[in-house]
Amino acid sequence: MLVLTRKSEESVIIGNNIEVKVLSVRGDQVSIGFSAPDDVSIYRKEVYDAIQRENLQAVKHANQDMSWLQDKLTNVFGKSTTNNEPQERGGVRESVKR
Amino acid sequence: MKTLMNPRYSQNSTNPTEQGATDISPYSRLVALPIQSENIFHFPDGIPAFENIKEFVFLSKPDSRPFMFMQALQPQDLSFVCIDPFLIYPDYAPRVSSADVRFLHLNDITDALVLSIVTVNRDMAETTANLQGPIVINMRACIGKQIICDGQNYSVRYKIWDAIESMERRQTEHHQAARAAGAVV
Numbered sequence: 001m002l003v004l005t006r007k008s009e010e011s012v013i014i015g016n017n018i019e020v021k022v023l024s025v026r027g028d029q030v031s032i033g034f035s036a037p038d039d040v041s042i043y044r045k046e047v048y049d050a051i052q053r054e055n056l057q058a059v060k061h062a063n064q065d066m067s068w069l070q071d072k073l074t075n076v077f078g079k080s081t082t083n084n085e086p087q088e089r090g091g092v093r094e095s096v097k098r
Numbered sequence: 099m100k101t102l103m104n105p106r107y108s109q110n111s112t113n114p115t116e117q118g119a120t121d122i123s124p125y126s127r128l129v130a131l132p133i134q135s136e137n138i139f140h141f142p143d144g145i146p147a148f149e150n151i152k153e154f155v156f157l158s159k160p161d162s163r164p165f166m167f168m169q170a171l172q173p174q175d176l177s178f179v180c181i182d183p184f185l186i187y188p189d190y191a192p193r194v195s196s197a198d199v200r201f202l203h204l205n206d207i208t209d210a211l212v213l214s215i216v217t218v219n220r221d222m223a224e225t226t227a228n229l230q231g232p233i234v235i236n237m238r239a240c241i242g243k244q245i246i247c248d249g250q251n252y253s254v255r256y257k258i259w260d261a262i263e264s265m266e267r268r269q270t271e272h273h274q275a276a277r278a279a280g281a282v283v
Contacts, residue, residue, distance in 0.1 A: 038197050043248045050254045051231035051246060052146040054217060058228070061179050061218035066165060068222045072262050073164055076269065077185065 120199060120207050121191040138171065139235050142201075145244040146231070151176060154242065156213075156235075165216065168233065181227055183214040186261045192232050192252070198245045202236045209238040217255065226255040 004012055011021035011033075018040065023031040034042050137155065144151045153171040164185060170176040183190050192212060194204065204210055212234055214227040229252035235242035 039200065041195070041197055041246070043246050047230065047246060047248045048146060051228065051244065054228050054231070054254050055145055055147040055178075055215065055244075058178050058215045058217040059176060061177075061216070064218040064220065066162065066179070066218060066222070066225070069225055069258060070163065070165065072259065073185070076262050076265050077164075 119193055119195045120204075121193050137240055139240050139242040141242045141244075143243060145233070146246075148176070156180070166213065168213070168215070179216040179218055180213040180233065181216050181258070183212060183227060183229055183232060186214075186227060186258050187229060187256065190229065190252075192229070192234075192245065192247045193250055194234060194245055198234070198243060202234060202241050202243055203239045204234075204236055206238075209236050211235050211237050214256075215244075216258070223257070223259040225258050226253075227258055228254050229256045230254045 006012065006022045008022055008024050011019050013019055017037055019033075019035040021033040021035070023033050025031075036042060139154050139156065141152050141154060143149065148170075151170045151172075154168050155171065157167040157169055159167070164181060166180045168178040168180050183192075190212075194202075194207075194210070198204075199207075202210070212232050214229055214232050217226045217228070219225045230247050230250070231244050231254065232247070233242060234245050
């Protein structure tokens with residue numbers, strides 16, 4: 001990993017179109033500003049990691065019985081929720097608004 | 099790219115997005131198309147932790163509704179349980195960044211269908227939906243992505259059972275209030 005020391009208001013350039021700027025440092029909190037092209041996604045790493053972890057967990061659903069939860073959903077929303085035909089979708093919206 | 103052509107598709111084309119990011123609310127979405135298993139959705143980036151899986155189909159089986167399955171074409175045993183997040187979180191409004199709007203070719207935000215991946219737990223009360231990383235698919239262009247709503251306060255593990263319980267409670271209160279009002283009249 002390349003390590004650079006920066007002060008407030010100093011920045012680094014990555015490639016030729018991404019700028020990362022240290023805006024302020026207060027205690028152990030650092031505010032960082034990013035200027036990047038629109039097609040570059042910027043996330044906090046822990047958020048990205050959480051979604052990765054959750055996806056890995058979510059594939060392990062095989063053979064799980066979901067009938068309890070299905071019954072409960074059907075109880076609250078009625079049978080219309082269970083169909084993804086367009087006219088039925090309208091029904092979902094109405095029951096949600098209730 | 100396979101283009102979805104369905105005569106039932108609504109052609110009204112307001113474009114609220116322009117260049118910017120956009121929120122998808124239950125009322126701005128249009129789910130005009132039933133999910134059809136023959137439609138293959140391309141995920142150019144895969145999804146986090148499964149970056150190499152680029153093609154999915156969505157299956158809705160009668161005995162598993164309202165849950166759906168997002169199943170990889172290859173390997174076929176890779177699948178995710180999904181649910182319509184607006185069903186379990188009526189005020190849900192995930193923000194799609196302008197980058198994602200372009201990535202998904204979402205010129206018309208009403209082409210978007212939003213789904214949440216469900217993490218099924220043996221204990222049903224612990225079964226959760228991922229609201230922070232919804233799957234957004236462009237129904238017209240058949241492109242999909244798991245977007246990340248960083249900056250919005252949605253849970254990665256939103257408990258479905260609890261959500262339904264509180265909706266049930268509200269429904270009951272509403273009915274009781276209606277009955278009480280009726281008694282006065």
